[in-house]
Amino acid sequence: MRPSSSPSEALLRGLSGAVEVDAELDDRHLLQALLDAEAALARAGAEAGLLPVPVAEEIAGHCQADRYDPAALGAAAEAAGNPVVPLVRRLTEAVSPSARPWVHHGATSQDILDSALALVVTRAAVPLLGQVDTAAGAAADLARAHRDTLMVARTLGQQAAPTTFGLKAAGWLLGLHQARDRVAQACAALPAQLGGAVGTLAGYGSTGLAVADRFAAHLGLAASPLPWHTRRQPVLDLAAALGGLLAATGKIALDVGLLAQTEIGEVTEGGAGRGGSSAMPHKRNPVDSVLVAAAARRGPGLVGTLFAAAGQEHERATGGWHAEWEPLLDLVHLAGGAAARTARMLTDLRVDPQRMRANLDATGGLLLAEAVATRLAPALGRATAHQVVARATTGTGFREALLADPEVTAHLSEADLDAALDPAGWLGCAAELVDRALAIHEGGSG
Structure with missing residues (x-):
């Protein structure tokens, strides 16, 4: 011992x-x-x-x-x-x-x-x-x-x-x-x-x-x-x-x-x-x-x-x-x-x-590129929408680049684009997933 x-x-x-x-x-x-x-x-x-x-x-x-x-x-x-x-x-x-x-x-x-x-x-x-x-x-x-x-x-x-x-x-x-x-x-x-x-x-x-x-x-x-x-x-x-x-x-x-x-x-x-x-x-x-x-x-x-x-x-x-x-x-x-x-x-x-919010906003909306591409996909197709949005990420102003692209504005209004760039609108089921985890914890079984 x-x-x-x-x-x-x-x-x-x-x-x-x-x-x-x-x-x-x-x-x-x-x-x-x-x-x-x-x-x-x-x-x-x-x-x-x-x-x-x-x-x-x-x-x-x-x-x-x-x-x-x-x-x-x-x-x-x-x-x-x-x-x-x-x-x-x-x-x-x-x-x-x-x-x-x-x-x-x-x-x-x-x-x-x-x-x-x-x-x-x-x-x-x-x-x-x-x-x-x-x-x-x-x-x-x-x-x-x-x-x-x-x-x-x-x-x-x-x-x-x-x-x-x-x-x-x-x-x-x-x-x-x-x-x-x-x-x-x-x-x-x-x-x-x-x-x-x-x-x-x-x-x-x-x-x-x-x-x-x-x-x-x-x-x-x-x-x-x-x-x-x-x-x-x-x-x-x-x-x-x-x-x-x-x-x-x-x-x-x-x-x-x-x-x-x-x-x-x-x-x-x-x-x-x-x-x-x-x-x-x-x-x-x-x-x-x-x-x-x-x-x-x-x-x-x-x-x-x-x-x-x-x-x-x-x-x-x-x-x-x-x-x-x-x-x-x-x-x-x-x-x-x-x-x-x-x-x-x-x-x-x-x-x-x-x-947390400041870090979220630090890239000027780039974090919502997926959200924008998803809104464009029904009209342009998934691959083309991805390419169009990717082009806009190469400049200094993501929102401005999107508004200047006719392939974007042909299908999304400025209000539509702003809605897509709102991070609160791209959380999927986050809140419900939190509730599910809390319910499991409170119920005592995993």
């Missing part, structure tokens, strides 16, 4: 995590989850009639993390390749001689560690999903408040056509909503692991299935139809869901960071005292979007590691299983931090509709 706090964790880990989520991922909580699994195993065995109930309760009574030293267990773990072996040794020493044969009875180290990691993740998911809910709520507020706020839509880095900030926020909202559902589903499906040495439950005789089901019930985890020692789909589902959440928050962070650029200035991150520069007194950096974007960039590597580790040999992996532990916890750590910072970023976001 890792030391409780290395210097790099003290200095750097807080930049990518969230306190409430990380509290569930530290060594003490992981150790308690390992002990919870051992306690559940003893109680499940007692309920199946394998050992006396008082013995099971004695074992469970010693399954308290504050009785053991995580650092010492971590140091001893290297000799066996995992921390369960030294923990079982210490737990066996702690109980009475009559209870010792029943500690860890019928299980293997992977049973305990996989089940403990599932516990840690499901416990950390409570504050993590709470932060996603806050972020989604803030995105919904932005979508609602700016349902009709005009702004420029940008494609391939260039101004493209009018849209609304409400629709952009609605896209953020739906991304968060869908990612949240997938994380919640993956966590709810995380199963307890119990198979014994090679996945046959042989140590429990004819009671094996009953012990496995009771073990899962005591832990509050899903029951698995078969042991999943080298069938790692639960881990892959979780990794994909967490990676998806990082992608959703990373997209929001990227948008906010770009919109906050000095030359664009359409949004600003809030929060007093945040975003200062060590060298330039005038700067106000979008620090939350920077940190969320950094977390999102780390996610794919961790997801990739978990997928690469999933092809595991026979009934027990030789390294693949071991490669999962830290990347999995790191993914939860990053997702928690990204969710918390996205929640703060969106809650405090300052939107500047006037700057």
